[in-house]
Amino acid sequence: MTSTAIIQLFVFLLAGFVGFQTISRIPPLLHTPLMAATNAISGISLVASLVLAGADQGLLSTVLGTIAVGCATANVVGGFLITDRMLAMFKPARLEAKEQPST
Amino acid sequence: MIATGIQLAYLSSAALFVLALRALGQPTTARRGMQMAAFGMLVAVCATLVDQRIVSYEWLIVGLVAGGVIGYPLGMWVPMTAMPQRIAFSHAFGALAATLVGVGEYMHGFHEGTLTYGKTVALGFEVFFGALTVTGSLMAFGKLQELLPGAPITFRGQNVFNLSLFAIGVICLVWLVVSPYDTAFFVAILAIGLAVGVLMVLPIGGADMPVVVSLLNSYAGLAAVATGFALDNNILIVVGALDGASGFILSMAMSKAMNRSFANVLFGAFGAEAGGPEATQAGASGEMVGIDADDAALRLAFARRVIIVPGYGLAVAQAQHQVRELADLLEKRDVDVRFAIHPVAGRMPGHMNVLLAEAGVSYDKLFDMEDINERFSDADVALVIGANDVVNPAARTNRSSPIYGMPILNVQDAKSVIVLKRGRGKGFSGVENDLFVSPKTNMLFGDAKQSITQLCVEVKQA
Numbered sequence: 001m002t003s004t005a006i007i008q009l010f011v012f013l014l015a016g017f018v019g020f021q022t023i024s025r026i027p028p029l030l031h032t033p034l035m036a037a038t039n040a041i042s043g044i045s046l047v048a049s050l051v052l053a054g055a056d057q058g059l060l061s062t063v064l065g066t067i068a069v070g071c072a073t074a075n076v077v078g079g080f081l082i083t084d085r086m087l088a089m090f091k092p093a094r095l096e097a098k099e100q101p102s103t
Numbered sequence: 104m105i106a107t108g109i110q111l112a113y114l115s116s117a118a119l120f121v122l123a124l125r126a127l128g129q130p131t132t133a134r135r136g137m138q139m140a141a142f143g144m145l146v147a148v149c150a151t152l153v154d155q156r157i158v159s160y161e162w163l164i165v166g167l168v169a170g171g172v173i174g175y176p177l178g179m180w181v182p183m184t185a186m187p188q189r190i191a192f193s194h195a196f197g198a199l200a201a202t203l204v205g206v207g208e209y210m211h212g213f214h215e216g217t218l219t220y221g222k223t224v225a226l227g228f229e230v231f232f233g234a235l236t237v238t239g240s241l242m243a244f245g246k247l248q249e250l251l252p253g254a255p256i257t258f259r260g261q262n263v264f265n266l267s268l269f270a271i272g273v274i275c276l277v278w279l280v281v282s283p284y285d286t287a288f289f290v291a292i293l294a295i296g297l298a299v300g301v302l303m304v305l306p307i308g309g310a311d312m313p314v315v316v317s318l319l320n321s322y323a324g325l326a327a328v329a330t331g332f333a334l335d336n337n338i339l340i341v342v343g344a345l346d347g348a349s350g351f352i353l354s355m356a357m358s359k360a361m362n363r364s365f366a367n368v369l370f371g372a373f374g375a376e377a378g379g380p381e382a383t384q385a386g387a388s389g390e391m392v393g394i395d396a397d398d399a400a401l402r403l404a405f406a407r408r409v410i411i412v413p414g415y416g417l418a419v420a421q422a423q424h425q426v427r428e429l430a431d432l433l434e435k436r437d438v439d440v441r442f443a444i445h446p447v448a449g450r451m452p453g454h455m456n457v458l459l460a461e462a463g464v465s466y467d468k469l470f471d472m473e474d475i476n477e478r479f480s481d482a483d484v485a486l487v488i489g490a491n492d493v494v495n496p497a498a499r500t501n502r503s504s505p506i507y508g509m510p511i512l513n514v515q516d517a518k519s520v521i522v523l524k525r526g527r528g529k530g531f532s533g534v535e536n537d538l539f540v541s542p543k544t545n546m547l548f549g550d551a552k553q554s555i556t557q558l559c560v561e562v563k564q565a
Contacts, residue, residue, distance in 0.1 A: 005221050008335070008337065008340055011340050015341040015345060016344040018344075019124070019345040019347070022124045022128075022345075023349045023352050026124070027128070028444070028456070028471045029444075029453060029456045029466060031356075031452035031456075032451060032453035032457045033133065034127055034353070034452075035190050035320060035349070035451065037140065039194065040137075040140070041123075041342055041346065042197050044120075044144065045204065046147075046200070047113075047148065049200050049204055050151045050152065051151065051156050051334075052207045052208065053162045054156070054157030054160060055158065056158045056159050057207075058210075058211075058214070060207075060210065065207055066162045067199075067203055068200040068204050068207070070166045071203075072197065072200040073170020075170075075197050077174030077178060078177030081177075081179055085178065085179065088134065089460040090456075090460045091460070093465040
């Protein structure tokens with residue numbers, strides 16, 4: 001195994017732990033936005049698609065790359081928009097109502 | 104120099120993504136967090152555009168524009184009730200991008216003669232997981248959108264067949280690593296991945312979809328990780344790992360809430376076993392006692408504490424707005440109204456919260472199961488709307504019940520219970536519900552939307 005591969009495994013492991021810790025703390029209230037958000041973020045495969053589509057490695061590669069760019073962009077654009085739309089709906093209580101003791 | 108700059112840009116995007124997920128821990132910070140993530144994405148994309156490997160930009164622009172045109176309606180026009188299928192559809196898109204990149208990179212490596220063992224393993228994984236996620240997600244989409252029959256489709260020896268196919272896929276992968284230039288095996292991995300995706304979702308019924316959608320989220324993440332390994336791209340590894348972890352956590356949470364072991368989920372054996380005729384007679388005996396809307400409304404109007412338990416039936420009847428109106432009317436009369444949300448009240452994790460938030464219910468009235476369960480004993484009235492199995496006390500008391508052990512909302516502890524139900528039939532899993540025949544329970548039969556509208560009218564007059 002090359003040293004790059006080892007470093008990548010470290011990155012994977014640590015990112016996995018960070019993800020596990022961070023995401024375990026997200027309340028079920030926000031699980032649907034969480035899914036939409038990870039969906040949007042996973043559109044990061046756009047960076048790989050861009051390189052494939054633009055590197056001029058033959059027609060087929062360019063075509064595959066372009067489709068991949070389209071798919072990933074759709075996820076990024078659609079994902080961030082819908083997450084924002086959802087999160088905008090979550091509003092705290094209006095200030096008036098409820099002064100009574102809530103036991 | 105440029106390469107270092109790009110890597111540093113990726114590093115900052117990774118940091119922004121992690122911070123965004125942290126911000127998602129609270130509704131107050133979530134929105135800001137996601138804007139940070141979107142900025143991180145912009146940084147990563149702009150950095151990539153100056154990559155020296157990119158020599159022509161025409162096709163990039165075509166792809167970006169096309170993606171934007173498809174993405175905008177997917178973001179702005181999809182109704183909240185359609186979220187589960189919308190998410191499943193996006194998983195297919197994301198995985199398709201990963202798969203195509205995998206195929207493209209393999210061809211490139213093939214022509215240049217640069218396929219190393221490490222790269223081949225990564226590409227094989229990428230294409231396998233990617234292909235599986237594409238077809239699996241499309242199947243899930245079809246079932247959720249009701250383009251395909253929602254009922255589980257099973258055949259004899261299904262698990263054995265699926266597992267052998269999976270094993271053949273793994274063998275092909277091993278073979279490909281030994282001789283990376285054997286294109287036939289690469290194609291075989293792709294084909295098997297596509298087939299496994301379809302077969303995996305076939306035996307799964309509509310009600311079990313939350314688990315599947317979360318699991319596919321996880322697989323899409325793994326495909327991204329493999330892409331990162333293949334292309335030496337750390338940001339893909341980081342994001343893929345976050346995505347994978349998220350999908351994994353959600354599918355664990357869902358399978359726990361649905362009383363199924365995770366192994367059971369992984370092998371897709373569920374769906375078929377629920378709803379068997381056995382044990383349905385156990386326990387539940389007695390008559391359901393009906394109630395009129397005006398009596399029910401009086402009871403609600405003069406209660407001090409009311410807990411509303413919305414189930415999937417509420418979403419089917421599209422009655423979220425009526426429920427919010429009822430809650431507002433009751434609050435005007437100084438009734439303390441809360442919503443108790445079971446983890447699987449909806450078709451995907453957290454779906455019911457979004458539906459109620461959309462209707463204008465503030466999030467501090469939405470309580471998760473653990474937070475509200477002990478409060479049922481203080482509640483004067485528990486109003487159950489279109490929920491059945493998640494409030495069935497048999498899950499606690501009846502060992503022979505198929506849902507025994509499933510975490511439920513303690514509705515039976517409330518001083519009285521009103522259940523809104525379409526008809527006298529059984530719930531989704533075909534299990535009798537002791538709660539419905541309990542002496543404290545009154546049933547209000549009819550369409551949820553109409554019943555609630557009627558309750559609103561009566562509460563106004565009370």
